[in-house]
Amino acid sequence: MRPNQVLLFIIAVMVCLGALCMVLPGRVAWRGHELRWPTLAEVTGTEAETSETSETSEVSEVSEESENPEGSEGTEGTKGADSVPAQEPVVIPKIQIDSTLDSRIYLRAFYASLPEAAERVVRVLHYGDSQIEEDRMTLQIREHLQARFGGTGVGLMPLAQTIPSRTVRQELYMNRRKVNPYHGPQRYLSYASREMQRADGKYGVMSQMALMADSLVPGSEEITAVCIPQTASAHYTRWQVFADSSVHYTFSGDTVRLQGRGAVYGLSQECEQGIIVDNIPLRGCLGLVFTKTDSAQLADFYSGQNVRLIIMQFGGNAIPFNEKPGTIQAIVTGLREQVQYIKACAPDASILFIGPSDMLRQTEGEWQTYPMVPYMDRLLQKMAQEEEIAYFSLFRWMGGAGSMARWQATGLAGSDGVHFYRSGARKAGNAVAEWIMEGMMD
Amino acid sequence: MxxxxxxxxxxxxxxxxxxxxxxxxxxxxxxxxxxxxxxxxxxxxxxxxxxxxxxxxxxxxxxxxxxxxxxxxxxxxxxxxxxxxxxxxxxxxxxxxxxxxxxxxxxxxxxxxxxxxxxxxxxxxxxxxxxxxxxxxxxxxxxxxxxxxxxxxxxxxxxxxxxxxxxxxxxxxxxxxxxxxxxxxxxxxxxxxxxxxxxxxxxxxxxxxxxxxxxxxxxxxxxxxxxxxxxxxxxFRLSRRLFGLAVFWILNGLAKKIIMSDYLAVNIIDRVFDNPLLFSGFENLFALFAYSLQVYADFSGYTDVAIGVAMLMGFYLPKNFDSPYKSRNPQEFWRRWHMSLGRWLKTYLYIPLGGNRRIGFGTYFWWALIALVSAALTGWWWLLIPFTLLIAGVAVAHRRIVHGKWSNGKLLYSNLNSFITQVLGGLWHGASWNFIIWGGINGIGMIANKIWREMNWHVRFGSMTVLTLTLAMLDWRYNLPVWRLFAVWAGIVWTGTLIRYIWWLVTRDKLRITNYELKITNALADAWAIAQTFTFITFTRLFFRSSSNLDPATANEVAWATAKNMVNQIGGAWNNAIIPAFLWEFRWVVAMFVAGMVIHWLPADWKRRYRLRFASMPLWLMVIAVCLAILVIYQFVTADMQPFIYFQF
Known part of the structure; x- marks a missing residue:
């Protein structure tokens, strides 16, 4: 072959591919499958620019809308839909929000309770999904509050810590033999698969419990947990065990030994006075599980332990599987019921809802924000206003649509486009903590 | 425009x-x-x-x-x-x-x-x-x-x-x-x-x-x-067939990179390596094996394209990968993997160090440096004692070899120099400790395999039994995921060794083994050796990945934490019940991995035949084939991402 012939071959291939661009623009449905092919404009870059602009302009568009509560219909949703070319247009209903409202006014009861920390414990519970696993984000909130109002210890942890925490390392022994937590006592979780759930709803405050002396798990009648603080701020002055009265326990240093038969709802390393911030991650959870938990149990804990702030950080797990506004609305309605339920169980506590972060997916070969993220964020904010609870928009604080890509590029978030790295979680946790603290000054 | x-x-x-x-x-x-x-x-x-x-x-x-x-x-x-x-x-x-x-x-x-x-x-x-x-x-x-x-x-x-x-x-x-x-x-x-x-x-x-x-x-x-x-x-020289081969290499490379590598990376590997604790032991193990395939598909895909593009301009670049996961031992792997680097290291590092013929100042220098740096950075100064004993032992053995009192010089010299080559080769891949550890593990693997091959079957079975029992004891005593992982692995290798040992005992005195029997047993032995080598190489991959967008100190920390967490999950958070659900939900990802491995393991002759068949097709048909291939590849470029599913809580 001579170079001219090779060149002719290259030209022939390019001409054929160009012809395909004209014959098969965008997507073609074929026997239930979708055949994708770029348009000439996409190949030459003009389409790509539009897409980039849509990502970067999202921030300003959202912020504009927040200044104008009567924002034009479907601003966010249209944006989301635009970023997924050739998909069926998603019609986003109008959301009216009072953007002038500083929702921290709903934390007043919590702020007012803080002076009590000089004499007794004031407890903050941080429920969330996988974004807060390993004590991520909670750690910064705890550090800020404890630095200002005193207090030590990391608070609650499950008896079998299947998900390691960066602040407390746990070793578990059954009948004095070390076991992997996954192979420890039988656990029941309100947010897990059906076989791990229980009918009576007695999961306790952590939405999970471990059963001692269960006939299925030999050796579970005597369990020892060694919980070793990993950071200076994790040191504690007292233990608490939340368990059925039939479970007996003794403490020795970082070790707690439990014997008997019954449920263990959690261990806690804490202080006599000051702030305790509990990290309660519920992996893969939409946040719709609280109503499945026995209300009396929750109410007892909330009042008995002086819980004055409950942080709920959910919504992210709804995003990848739901592309219709109606479904998102239904989920937010469900979350509203959870908020009402928690409020009823903890009438003295303030509630802060943290919305989902920006989340990316790969579509058409490009990383783009899931179309429903901005919509869910706004819906949650609206729900929070109507329920008179505080709301922190992680999504908008990050910079809106596309911000996760910037976080990835700067080593703050993982390549899955969903989870923060520790550095990112630290940044986000500090932002939430500072936002709470600033509210006190106002 | x-x-x-x-x-x-x-x-x-x-x-x-x-x-x-x-x-x-x-x-x-x-x-x-x-x-x-x-x-x-x-x-x-x-x-x-x-x-x-x-x-x-x-x-x-x-x-x-x-x-x-x-x-x-x-x-x-x-x-x-x-x-x-x-x-x-x-x-x-x-x-x-x-x-x-x-x-x-x-x-x-x-x-x-x-x-x-x-x-x-x-x-x-x-x-x-x-x-x-x-x-x-x-x-x-x-x-x-x-x-x-x-x-x-x-x-x-x-x-x-x-x-x-x-x-x-x-x-x-x-x-x-x-x-x-x-x-x-x-x-x-x-x-x-x-x-x-x-x-x-x-x-x-x-x-x-x-x-x-x-x-x-x-x-x-x-x-x-x-x-x-x-x-x-x-x-300029480009025959019609070579032109066809150039086009084939380009398409082959693009398909490897985009269909295999990128698809697996986005849908399972990246997310598991980023946060192993979110996933069960099986998912971690799957991601690790998939990562082995991804690294190969990514790197070899890129060089395939390079080879094809250069050929179109009449230049011929050396082959860089020769189905490395078909290797039956670590030495063979390094002859098939990144061959141009392997040849370079052999020519300009291993042989100047002495190869398998001698050791000199260079060998002692690098071993002393490895000892010092290992001790200083781990803080385990006691490491200097075994290293000193090793170097002293080498010096004594070297003296005996020089004086003709010991004949195993070739094995000793090649092991010492190839270990250094592997460690420095690891450092070439990336400037962080995990790459040095990766090189070191590869070096140990090569040495262990060479020693293994020097043993007779009684010693092989005996030593494997001792090793397996030791690891089982460690697992029982400490119940740590890392010991569990090694114990299970050793158990599998021990089982294979036992079968081969029995076969050897049965057949060693048998004078007549039919060709058919020989063929079957050799094929089984090869398959076993390939599986073991692939598993070993995959294990080393735990240390091969580091995040490029982090500062080096953090990258080191993250790489180490990732390896540790993956081992903990594989050795600890194992739950057979969720495996079917994972295989079903991630069926396309699993299918892609299986397809990739099957294609990789196809006999070389089959691959050569379909390459030549492609290269010989009429040009008009080749144009159509290229367009169709690009159409398929584009489907993967734009494929939607598999959403997150949690199987373990």
Missing amino acids: MDFLHHILAFDAESPLLFTQFYFWAFFALVYALFAFIMESPLLSKSKVKSRLHLRNVYLLFVSWFFYYKTSGLFLLILAFVTFSDWVIAQQIRNAQTKDYGLRITKYKIPVATVLLALSVVIDLGLLAYFKYAYFFTNMLNDLFGTGFRVFDIFAYIGNGFSEAGRFSVDTIVLPVGISFYIFQVISYTADVYRGRIQPVKNILDFGFYVSFFPQLVAGPIVRAEEFIPQLYKP
Whole structure:
């Protein structure tokens, strides 16, 4: 072959591919499958620019809308839909929000309770999904509050810590033999698969419990947990065990030994006075599980332990599987019921809802924000206003649509486009903590 | 159109010219059009073949520099400097050798050529060390001595007009793309000139073309001077079949990179490696094996494209991968994996260290350094005791070998030198501890396998039994995931060893084994050896991955934490009940992995046949085949991502 012939071959291939661009623009449905092919404009870059602009302009568009509560219909949703070319247009209903409202006014009861920390414990519970696993984000909130109002210890942890925490390392022994937590006592979780759930709803405050002396798990009648603080701020002055009265326990240093038969709802390393911030991650959870938990149990804990702030950080797990506004609305309605339920169980506590972060997916070969993220964020904010609870928009604080890509590029978030790295979680946790603290000054 | 041209011509750090992007192929089409004009234009006299080739070389040199500028911007100056420096030094080496120049120091005469070679290596490795290892060495010094040194970009300082403030940041050192590859190429050139294997290239532009030929500039293969430089002076030669093969390699490479590598990476590997604790033991194990395939598909895919593109221009690059996961032992793996690097390390590091024939100062030096650095950085100073004993034992054994009292010199020397080669080869892959650990594990694997092959079957079975029992005891005693993992692995290997041991006992006295039986048992033995080698190599991959967008200290920490967490999950968070659900929900990902492995393990003869069949098809049919292949590949480029599903709580 001579170079001219090779060149002719290259030209022939390019001409054929160009012809395909004209014959098969965008997507073609074929026997239930979708055949994708770029348009000439996409190949030459003009389409790509539009897409980039849509990502970067999202921030300003959202912020504009927040200044104008009567924002034009479907601003966010249209944006989301635009970023997924050739998909069926998603019609986003109008959301009216009072953007002038500083929702921290709903934390007043919590702020007012803080002076009590000089004499007794004031407890903050941080429920969330996988974004807060390993004590991520909670750690910064705890550090800020404890630095200002005193207090030590990391608070609650499950008896079998299947998900390691960066602040407390746990070793578990059954009948004095070390076991992997996954192979420890039988656990029941309100947010897990059906076989791990229980009918009576007695999961306790952590939405999970471990059963001692269960006939299925030999050796579970005597369990020892060694919980070793990993950071200076994790040191504690007292233990608490939340368990059925039939479970007996003794403490020795970082070790707690439990014997008997019954449920263990959690261990806690804490202080006599000051702030305790509990990290309660519920992996893969939409946040719709609280109503499945026995209300009396929750109410007892909330009042008995002086819980004055409950942080709920959910919504992210709804995003990848739901592309219709109606479904998102239904989920937010469900979350509203959870908020009402928690409020009823903890009438003295303030509630802060943290919305989902920006989340990316790969579509058409490009990383783009899931179309429903901005919509869910706004819906949650609206729900929070109507329920008179505080709301922190992680999504908008990050910079809106596309911000996760910037976080990835700067080593703050993982390549899955969903989870923060520790550095990112630290940044986000500090932002939430500072936002709470600033509210006190106002 | 202006935007399009601007996009093609201007440097943009965010959009380098990559084989997987349309812009590269538009660029290549334009380059090839002018290339064809140079090679075929009647304006250039046909009788002046040499001048036509010279023009071609100069043209491709500037094209390659433009390509590098698009990829790395002003780092082109580093490439140009290295080209100039090694060209000049190689000329002077030959000059000094011809005239037998020497430096007389007392009674010793040091050849000037040797001094010049050392100067060249110092310049080349100095640049590589500066750009690639500055953070690594700074962190190491800070860790060892508690200092607070920070990197300082001297080139940025000069670029700013000897000021810390200006266009370039002096606080960060950016790694020029491809520097690890082209530095090794120029070293090979100067060393080959020094050894008299090749004549120095007379024209610096020709030499520049060899150093910066764009298809292999960024990710290899590392082309040795003696392989490539003769091609500069040969006329264009591309048979019809070779043309077909070039097209095949390009498509094959793109398919590997986009269909296998990127799809697996996005849908399972990246997310598991980023946060292993979110996933069960099985998912972690699957991701680890998939990562083995991804690394291969990514790297070999890129070099396949490079080989194909170079062939279209009449240049032939060496094969870089030869189905490495078909290897039956670690040594074979390293003969099949990144072959151009393996050959380079063998020629310019392993053999100069002594290979399997001797050990000398270099061997002792590197072992002492490995011992010292390992002890200092782990804080386990007791490590110096076994290392000292080892080095002393080596010295004694060496003495006995020299005096003819021991005959195992070949095994000893090759193990010592190949371990050093593996550790330094690991460091070449990345400037962090995990790569050194990765190299070290590979070195240990090679040594263990060599020793294993020296054993008879009684000793093999006995030692495997002892090892398995020890690991089982450790698992029982400490119940740590790492011991569980090793114990299970050892148990599987022990089972295989037992079967082979029994077979050996049964057949050793049997004089007549049919050819059929022999064929079957050999095939089974090969399959077993391949599975074990693949598993071992996959295990080493735990340390092969580090995040490029993190600062080096954090990258080290993250890489170590990732390896530890994955081991913890695989050895601890194992739940058979969720495996079916995972396989179903991730069926496309699993299917892609299985398909990739099946294709990889196809017999070489089958692959050769379908390659030739493709290469021989009529051109019009090939055009259609190429378009169809690109259509399929594009479906994967734009494939939607598999959403997160949690199986374990």
